[in-house]
Amino acid sequence: MRIMMSGFGTVGQGFAEVLILKRGFLEEKYGKVVKIVGVMDSSTYAADASGLSPKDLLERKRSTGKVGTSKYQDPKKVMDSIEYDLLVEVTPTDIKTGGVGLKNIRYALQSGKDVITVNKGPLALNFCELVALAKQNGCKFRFEGSVGGAMPIINLCRECLVGEKISSIRGIFNGTCNFILSKMDNGQSFEQALKEAQQMGYAEADPTNDIEGYDSACKVAILANSIFRKSVTLSDVKITGISSVTSEAIALAASNNKVIRLIGEVSDERLEVAPRLVPKGHPLSITGTLNAAQVVTDLAGPVSISGKGAGSIETASAILSDLVSIMDDRKERRERCQNQ
Amino acid sequence: MRIMMSGFGTVGQGFAEVLILKRGFLEEKYGKVVKIVGVMDSSTYAADASGLSPKDLLERKRSTGKVGTSKYQDPKKVMDSIEYDLLVEVTPTDIKTGGVGLKNIRYALQSGKDVITVNKGPLALNFCELVALAKQNGCKFRFEGSVGGAMPIINLCRECLVGEKISSIRGIFNGTCNFILSKMDNGQSFEQALKEAQQMGYAEADPTNDIEGYDSACKVAILANSIFRKSVTLSDVKITGISSVTSEAIALAASNNKVIRLIGEVSDERLEVAPRLVPKGHPLSITGTLNAAQVVTDLAGPVSISGKGAGSIETASAILSDLVSIMDDRKERRERCQNQ
Structure with missing residues (x-):
């Protein structure tokens, strides 16, 4: 499960921490398959097909204010630059236009990627369009953390x-x-x-x-x-x-x-x-x-x-539950058919 | 999904009503596959491989006090008398010995049947034994309604x-x-x-x-x-x-x-x-x-x-959720492998 993250604020950093805290749980359940291969904040990005260390990303963000070392203009180009399976969209909520979050979710779904978001703007404004896009492209689209944070x-x-x-x-x-x-x-x-x-x-x-x-x-x-x-x-x-x-x-x-x-x-x-x-x-x-x-x-x-x-880790816990659902789904499909 | 019911008191009758209320939902989701093929109360039973009408069972229980027209001594013989897939065990709770509920659950699991129960006695007294039995025999064993009724x-x-x-x-x-x-x-x-x-x-x-x-x-x-x-x-x-x-x-x-x-x-x-x-x-x-x-x-x-x-329909709603889980599991396994 190669993860692209858009947004590395409170919730994004919480998700990176959750991946550190739950590394043992995830490896025991699925093997060493979950990795962040790309991440963007508002102006910088980092990408590595072999996986970025969540700890390093957190340290760089906290010491420099930026998650990446390279600048970018167009998030689509960053998303095109590396192979990934799942977009975790956690840019700031824009309830007037949906903001960059809406564009990112749309682009990922159009590219056939699964999406997890907690971003209320795109969901409150363009829900049906996004669900239809996900369906058309055979993608999972989950958003537990968008309502009530850690309340499932x-x-x-x-x-x-x-x-x-x-x-x-x-x-x-x-x-x-x-x-x-x-x-x-x-x-x-x-x-x-x-x-x-x-x-x-x-x-x-x-x-x-x-x-x-x-x-x-x-x-x-x-x-x-x-x-x-x-x-x-x-x-x-x-x-x-x-x-x-x-x-x-x-x-x-x-x-x-x-x-x-x-x-x-x-x-x-x-x-x-x-x-x-x-x-x-x-x-x-x-x-x-x-x-x-x-x-x-x-x-x-x-x-x-x-x-x-609300809360960084608390909201990220909802992203984890969505991630586990998506991964269980893939795992079950594989295992059951091997057993038949 | 051929169901054997042991117990036809408040919760059992609630489950029969739920099957009537949710017939449309279940048929839409799975086709016409859910049927009660056998039912026992404390002294009588009814069985029919082509399915018993929940409405008729409720009417007979309410008018005569008995769910069946035949008497029985040994529940095992009733359970052996007809092919079924799932035991819904809702006899009265006995927290001293586990009562007839414990015996019925054990026998069904040993016979390779899935079991749903809300019976607290067997679960509070012999939980680990029953879970191990289910595992050994490849059976599903669910009991959502045993704690908190309709609170999942x-x-x-x-x-x-x-x-x-x-x-x-x-x-x-x-x-x-x-x-x-x-x-x-x-x-x-x-x-x-x-x-x-x-x-x-x-x-x-x-x-x-x-x-x-x-x-x-x-x-x-x-x-x-x-x-x-x-x-x-x-x-x-x-x-x-x-x-x-x-x-x-x-x-x-x-x-x-x-x-x-x-x-x-x-x-x-x-x-x-x-x-x-x-x-x-x-x-x-x-x-x-x-x-x-x-x-x-x-x-x-x-x-x-x-x-x-508590409550008849409310507790039966938990049995429905367990039933849906078991049926989804079977359905997904079938569908996914057909698609591969």
Whole structure:
């Protein structure tokens, strides 16, 4: 499994660390086959058909700020310069155009390569096009980490709840908002809570994407497309953020044994992100930076899951689970047919 | 896929209903191949190589109290009387000896049949023996519904968290206890709450198995064996129930923004069921009859899941997920090799 990586920021570096941490696991399961043969950041690249050392890449990125020693203009030329099997696309999210991530994913699929991404932009904007491209070219296309980071919501629906008819998914898809609302439960004002989130590194200097609900809405669109087989984009999601949630509203909720949470909802009738009342003790009443989702099915009823929605290693763990799925698939195909 | 069912109580009837509800799904996916060819309750049986109608079985059971029209003494003779591929073992749980369920599972595996069960007795007492038997005879042996009913904790760990090193699982594995403790959160005494649980049908007339923690301990033993690859039985689990939890303790916890929950814990160091303090807003602070579990892993961190721990259709939904896994496995093997 020869891996090309596009992007070497927080998640890309997390994935390199995961390959170091799980080297033993991967070698025991598949032999010495997983290697990074190419990697690009925003301006440099490195490539080596015999494999690049994740440790060396991490050290160079941390000491020089660049992952490679050569500059490039066109990512396609880098991708053409070396044989690879799988693109791991982890460039920064651009929810307006899909950005370079969209171009890279498209190009890899057109070239017959499998793709794993956590990049919400291309998935929220061009999901159906990309899935169709993957199908046309016989490629695997996986994106577990794009919704909920380490919370395996997509694989839960696809693998553990197979056979169930899913009628709705409601969830907390933005840990920054949940941190702020949890702090407000404890008496802080919105402004104080936002400031603390920024100091802790949970919220960016410009927190618009998080607190106005755009980030959550991307995930709602991705779930609508991937689990509900809809054909929607970000602009189909009705969005209300949390900046107008007052301390008075929080206190009123508390007096009714409820909390306010920013809930994304996907069902046949509704695609929406908005602050909602949640009873204390409900699976979606969780506090802190966690993400959570409740899937309602016809047989099992409500099944809920929660986990860390962000973080370098945590999000990279979702890429590992996608990688293992793709490799298991190849391995099973080979072994079974040898046994027949 | 010719199915033999042993047991036709709440879960068995739920499974028959699920086969009716999901007939379209199963036929679309696999063709008209799933049929019940034999079924036993405690004293009667029915068998037909061309398939028994789940609707007729349900009607007869409900009108006469018996699933079959013929009596039997020895389940082995019924199992020998007809060709089948899969035993669905759903006789009542016996946590002292494993009961007839243990004998049926053993016999089916020795005969080279796949087995799905939700029966906690055989799994808590003889897990390793049964897994070894399955391996020896090349059989699939699945038991998702045995822990947490419709909460897919085992498949979450095995499928969605593959590649992760799991260091602990802590969870609420008994909905009756969680209902009682939730009612105590609202000011009821233990005795009042237990009485209400009995009136609602959540607790049995003799509630010992639930409230003294034995039922939770079975699930702890099953998770220790299946996820942690230990070799333990029920007697290895340290057990404290909830009958000694006082209203004063609940009030004291509440004054610290915590609740008391009956938590089962599995780790390399600990196999235990006991009442524990859980912070409000934690994924294990849920109220009502739900089950919940938090899996702690090396990369993803904590991943939590919750769902309905009991119920006829809900538990049968876990049998469906195991059935689909077994059938997918057979189907993939066939298709892939035809394509090579």
